[in-house]
Amino acid sequence: MKRRTILAGAVAAFALTGAAYAQDKTKVGFIYVGPVGDGGWTYEHDQARLAVEEEFGDKVETIYQESVPEGSDAERVITQMALSGADLIFTTSFGYMDPTIAVAAKFPNVKFEHATGFKRADNVSTYSARFYEGRAVQGHIAGKMTKTNKVGYIGSFPIPEVIRGINSAYIHAKKVNPDVEFSVVWAYTWFDPAKEADAATALIEQGADVILQHTDSTAPQAAAQKAGNVITFGQASDMAEYAPMPRVSSIIDNWAPYYIDRVQAVMDGTWESTDTWDGIGPGMVGIGEISDAVPADVKAEALALKDSIADGSYHPFTGPLKKQDGSDWLAEGETAQDFGDDGLAGMNFYVEGIKGDIPN
Amino acid sequence: MDLSAISPTLLLASLMVAATPILLAALGELVVEKSGVLNLGVEGMMITGAICGFAIAVETGSPVVGFIAAAVGGALLSLIFGILTQFLLSNQVATGLALTLFGLGLSSLLGQSYVGIRPPAVGKLDLGPLADIPFIGPVLFNHDLMVYLSLALCVGTWAVLKYTRAGLILRAVGENHDAAHALGYKVVKVRLLAIMFGGACAGLGGAYLSLIRVPQWTEGMTAGAGWIALAIVVFASWRPLRVLLGAYLFGGVTVLQLNLQAAGMAIPVEYLSMSPYLITIVVLVIMSAPRKGGKARASLAAPACLGRAFHASH
Secondary structure, X not given: OHHHHHHHHHHHHHHHHHHXXXXXXXXXXXXXXXXXXOOOHHHHHHHHHHHHHHHHHHXXXXXXXXXXXXXXXXXXXXXXXXXXXXXXXXXXXXXXXXXXXXXXXXXXXXXXXXEOOOOOEOOEEEEEEOHHHHHHHHHHXXXXXXXXXXXXXXXXXXXXXXXXXXXXXXXXHHHHOOOOEEEEEEOOOOOOHHHHHHHHHHHHXXXXXXXXXXXXXXXXXXXXXHHXXXXXXXXXXXXXXXXXXXXXXXXXXXXXXXXXXXXXHHHHOOOOOOEEXXXXXXXXXXXXXXXXXXXXXXXXXXXXXXXXXHOOOOOOOEOOEEEOOOOEEEOOOOEOOOOOOXXXXXXXXXXXXXXXXXXX | OOHHHOOHHHHHHHHHHHHHHHHHHHHHHHHHHXXXXXXXXXXXXXXXXXXHHHHHHHHHOOHHHHHHHHHHHHHHHHHHHHHHHHHOOOOHXXXXXXXXXXXXXXXXXXXXXXXXXXXXXXXXXXXHHHHHOOOHHHHHOOOOHHHHHHHHHHHHHHHHHHHOHHHHHHHHHHHOHHHHHHOOOOHHHHHHHHHHHHHHHHHHHHHHHHHHHOOOOOOOOOOOHHHHHHHHHHHOOOOHHHHHHHHHHHHHHHHHHHXXXXXXXXXXXXXXXXXXXXXXXXHHHHHHOEOOOOOEHHHHHOOOOOOOOOOOOO
16 A cells, blocks of 8 residues: 555656656657558658657657557557656557547546547547548549559558548549459558568459559558559658659658647647648648659649649549449539548448448 | 459469468477477567568678578577576566567667668579479479478478487477486577577578568568467477468468458458467367366477576586
């Protein structure tokens, strides 16, 4: 009993010194799902962390924890970070959603920012990027470039964010190439280079000559390079080291402006729980340089598509569109809602034409 | 669903490639455990081997030199474990876990400047007319040297353990280190050699990932393969040929499920994904069930001195 009191006292003292220390410097924590050197998703989050350091210099201190498993273990890590005196914590993967909410309830004075989720609280904001806008551009290029009419897609987990990407890419590939078919492989991991490479190889062996990936490492790029004559797209990061072939373009996540904005808000005391979902227009989603492996006319079309999405004149999900089971989704000219029934945020169905089922 | 899109030939061929890294690592760990040492640092040694092999192969342009460097790197890292556990008598479980963490950190430090670089290509071994045999040719005789080396290593380990004096000594040390010591065998020396062999094998397995299977360097790229290798040793009840079976079974299910998905097979992929682990658990349960005599199979198969520290007090 006595020992416990001492421990509690020590924790309290530690927390006090932590709080006193935090007054000079804003401490910002980051929880990463993969290693910072994955060359994709986590790499870009870490680049944004460095941008925060650059922007605020001595006024900010950043800490991060990489390769944190999604699920209950994450709760322990986030708690530890909150205990260490962080003022603002970014949890950067979908699977941290419930742990973030749980920890946030215990630390009302710490601000949390959860990426790609849909649960909020007074001290939990959510933010995500409209990756599907970039997927539309990829789908267009994929549909034009495929010779076998088979496009392979490596999915991570069957969550709305990934399903949106598959649908968006498929719709725009189909538009320019009615014969195109998508094969989707679920890897059930965000980061496992060997498995991602195996998945890409399996798809290529079955005739796919375009590989789209929604996993974090550059392994599928390497597998495509090894196979030759297969094109890929950088995911989350530019992956320019695989340009001009196999990587012909990419979706780049640009989190830095948002992170700087939010850290500033915490410093000013103006931070509020918000939901941010930005796309190509505001610059949260970037399209990487389209390489010379793409014919000039296709490149021009892709850039025009990108511009029309950026200025808001075109929405990647514009009707008429049907769901996979043939039921109506969007009427002629109607665009998809973000929320509500059949909204983009909770998308859990394929559009008409995609074969296969979404695993539960 | 279009199962005809799956070519059994390519499937079997890629199965062998997928299984090779864990086969190599598991063989090394088997020898280590046969000597009575439990090294849980396989993952750390694999990833260190992956970066050592990758870096040296890139610098020299020779994958062969890269593989040698990977084996040396893995062995050196395991030597840390060896010195800590054999001379300083530290706890093997804790030291092994620490070795994994150390290996992961060390490898990402070493690999800083190797992200996004393409390693020199490893050619397939030219086996001449053998590769032209229909079906068997592309499946068995159209691989790189390391696949055959891993198979040879498997048979070699089995033969050495079963038929040679060296194997007998190794097993004696693992079964009863006091008796082996009393007979005049150098327990610590034997174990150190076994640990280094295990490290070298794990390093080779890691380099196979970074130089051939993926091929690139990415931080944390082993992603748990070392732990699977550890499970396979138990699954195989410490027998080299069963390690081969276990590794190929595991590699096979991994590749098969990806291919079935790509072909649009409407089976719940979650079950296939977990099936290798399920099979391992089932085998472990069967092995742990007591037999008529009262002792479980697992306790009969495991080296009796596994994980116990040895200290000669003279």
